[in-house]
Amino acid sequence: MRVFDSYRKKLLRINLTEKTWRVEELSEKFIRKYIGGLGFGTAIMCNEVNPKTDAFDPANKIVLTTGPINGTRAPMFAQSCMMSISPLSGSMINSYAGGETALRIKQSGFDGVVVEGKADSQVYVMVDGDKKQVSILNADKLQGKSTDYTEKALKKLYGHDAGVLSIGEAGENRVRFACVISGTRAYGRGGIGAVFGSKNLKALVFRGFSDVKVYDPDGFEKCVNECFSVIKRASELPFSLLMSFSRQGTGAGMPMINAKYALSTKNHSLCQFDGVKQIDGAAFMEKYPTRYVSCFGCIVHCGQVHKHEKGPFAGMVTRGPEYETMYSFGSEIMNDDSDYLAKAHQVCEEYGMDTLSAGSTMAFAMECFERGIITEKETGGIRLEFGNNSEMIKCLEKIGKRQDIGDVLAEGTKRAAEIIGQGSKAFAMNVKGLESAAWMPQRMKGIALTFATANRGACHKRAPVGPEISGAIPMDSIENKPELVRAIQDKVNALFTLICCRFAEFEYPMELFLDLLATATGIRMNEEEMMQLGEKIWNMERLFGLKSGWTTDDDTLPDRCFEPLEDLKIEAKPLTHEDMTIMLQRYYKLRGWDEKGVPKTETLEKLGIEYA
């Protein structure tokens, strides 16, 4: 029996302080228990990192993992998972990027990599899987360089087919929402780029071309063909998310969201944006010569490469922006100019910053400026008004460089509001330190509960967005929302052990995921076991958060979410504090947590969690 064929059963551990590395075997018991990706990462973080550790302490670790289906040609399995203690939330964050990194890690011979300690000067790590050699090398020449420059320079040294993950100036400067870039893809959320910076780690390079095997090749290929059929069927429907993403990228749905008064606008104070049709997916396709592009092995091709032939940034070529950026650097900052939106996206990519947190922080700063809480004195002469795009770009670069007001904003909205004071906390759009994703808690109560309870912070990745925005269930009702939120959190967590793209959950039936797992590895799980694994990981993350200092008081939303929306023209029940209390208590009960949101002993026993 060739059980576990698609696993490498190996973990690479790199210590930057000691400049050493070693390969550890992953036991079959560990693999069966956590399956991969988010499961491996959560277990390693819980076992090895004290939750009270500061994100920038050398004792914090970076854990990069793959799952059993990554590296194969199954569509929507291109991503890998990166975990660490987040400089924003102070607890465990998991962040994902598509592209080809998962394939590269796997072909280098590992299921995952753990980076520990701190180098005494800036380094990059070269993992040569074929030579079975890991080198920790001087990166002085890459100091202050953009992610694009860094990646190209390292590929020049190690070949075009090497996998490079790098940080830009923002990560080096420990901008709390700095990200890690690979290709044109980002491990965006949570600020792990700044953790790279704190460890003096500029880049990770993977080179290796060993076989990615599966347990039952013919059975697995049949499952791949089924994935193709599911995607094709979805693409042929008059409307499906995959179809619209294939045609217009992830920004396809913006006008529909706008029409439903649910497009976060002007720092979440409005729910419609007049300029939406100048910045949505269709607008980008119309304005710029566009080419579809995919992540590795994926046939959805939700990515778009736009070429700026004229305009203020002629010559610029970008992959993206994605929907969430169209919100954060579009409606949220009242920008209806796609040229500047793309430019903001590109500046974020070069500096290595999460476009969501960066845009949301910009919106916060603009509101502070318009209220007179900060002035040109603090901004270094920048007139930071909503819609003042050229000034916005200047401010963004200041954040990346931590200059003037940029140094405060680089702390993220939560800490910036603490520094700035004067009531700004009320409109600092974050939960647990992580800036808000596009969706509006004011309008969608499932989103409100998701943002309040997500282990990442104000994150949309495990939210019942589809049923709420499509109108399948009423957006403004709290009925059944705790049940729905809990179920989607567990399901997505379970599927992130396989590290599928979030969109796979929309279309693939659970059976298909389980068949892919079984034919790739020989591990046959049923739906109940899979969902319980998701629940287990969710509870482990929760425990980690509580140990890091979170309380039930952190399961809340900014005051802005309870203010009336002036431009809401339809009858809808506003979000109230009472709604939140009812939903939270119901949610805690469903989860088997006490009224303070702490998992009960019997819940932990039921899930087999020893981490308490």
Added chain:
Amino acid sequence: MKITYNPEICTECRSCEMACSMYHFKVYNEKKAALKLFRNFPDYKLNYCRHCAKAACQKVCSSEAIVEKNGILIVCQDMCTDCGACIEACPFGAVFALPEGNAFKCDTCDGKYSCVEACITGALTLK
């Protein structure tokens, strides 16, 4: 029939390479595929076999390892001496060295054309 490639609609997903290696070696590995996508954002190109009538790869092979089978030129692995001459000679960069050093080129998967089958956008077609 010959493979044709339309770069305009290629999305760089690389399903073609993976389908090729799975067909021939029952593994996923770009180094075991008979076509190869090269990328340097935003540029990219695909090296693939044109099944030339007067094939340079066959012409330079001194060990007569490139032989015709059902009208298609294939590398006879038993005869190949790993000299690399065919890899050098192919004007399309479409003969590859397998990790063990021996040459490998498109054999049409015995007429199945796994790469074309895997290409959902239609960038790879048969004409």
